[in-house]
Amino acid sequence: MKHKPLPLARISDPDDFCQHYFRAGKPVVVTGAAKALPAFERWTDEYLASTLGNTLAKVRLGNGEMGHIPFQMFLKYLAAPQVFSSSRGPAYLVDFYLRPALGDAQRARLASDAAFPLERHAAFAEWVTIYAGPPHTSTAMHQDIFDTHTWLAELRGQKTWRLCAPDALEGRSGVLDAFDGSDLGCDVWEAVLDPGDLIYLPPNWWHQVRNENSSTLALSGNFCSYALARAQLQNALAQPDAQLRKQWSEHWAAVLEPQPSAPGSPVHEARP
Numbered sequence: 001m002k003h004k005p006l007p008l009a010r011i012s013d014p015d016d017f018c019q020h021y022f023r024a025g026k027p028v029v030v031t032g033a034a035k036a037l038p039a040f041e042r043w044t045d046e047y048l049a050s051t052l053g054n055t056l057a058k059v060r061l062g063n064g065e066m067g068h069i070p071f072q073m074f075l076k077y078l079a080a081p082q083v084f085s086s087s088r089g090p091a092y093l094v095d096f097y098l099r100p101a102l103g104d105a106q107r108a109r110l111a112s113d114a115a116f117p118l119e120r121h122a123a124f125a126e127w128v129t130i131y132a133g134p135p136h137t138s139t140a141m142h143q144d145i146f147d148t149h150t151w152l153a154e155l156r157g158q159k160t161w162r163l164c165a166p167d168a169l170e171g172r173s174g175v176l177d178a179f180d181g182s183d184l185g186c187d188v189w190e191a192v193l194d195p196g197d198l199i200y201l202p203p204n205w206w207h208q209v210r211n212e213n214s215s216t217l218a219l220s221g222n223f224c225s226y227a228l229a230r231a232q233l234q235n236a237l238a239q240p241d242a243q244l245r246k247q248w249s250e251h252w253a254a255v256l257e258p259q260p261s262a263p264g265s266p267v268h269e270a271r272p
Helices: 015-022 038-042 045-052 071-079 105-111 226-237 242-256
Strands: 028-030 056-061 066-070 091-099 125-133 149-156 159-164 189-193 198-201 206-211 216-224
Touching (some): 015 198, 045 071, 045 105, 066 071, 071 125, 189 198, 226 242
Antiparallel strands (some): 149 198, 159 206
8 A cells, every 4th residue: 555755854953964864864855945046046057158168068958868058058958947858857956066166166156155064073975966957857766876965055046855764675686766656565754845844864765756846956965974985985986897997096086185165164073
């Protein structure tokens, strides 16, 4: 028998986040937390277009193909996706890196608007990316890689998240869909993110995300202790596949490069 999704915990006081959810390893929505990001007010289409211009962004098409499009052109598409409809399906902008900035001054400029806005009482190795998509697009059910913590700050539009605990889908194969009415055989939690909301997930939580009735723009972050990041770099350097070795060793080396600290951030590292 299929059960309705359970409502994910929501808090409005950011001071509750670290003690009661982050340290306790519990997912949560922090209502309004994304409004503390400079990006929330500053990132108009005009500002993003003038900052990034023709910088190429990676997009995933509805048929599964990957492509690239100048960022300012994607913003025009996002404003009126029906005008640019294609037989290949809608375009979803994914993994546009801001931190590390990959040597790009424009990305670095935007990264200063996009630091995690809640207190964690430690420093972490972290990467931050932009995700943006038209209405009614979605991700597949998945776990984020490398045992990292995950957060997403909703800047525009509305997303629905459905979550399952890390061990809930163990041994399951094939494509899993938390939105199609099928019974996943486990508890499913649901959270609706409006502009200004932020969601946090501890490592390895399963999640699937659907954009609702308008185009969305969001910041997504993954973070872990520096000790784990250094271990992941060593694992990447030992990877026998040359392509994967290059991809992930460059990724972890960039993540481990010193990053400017956010105002008020502590300087000590998190322990694994």
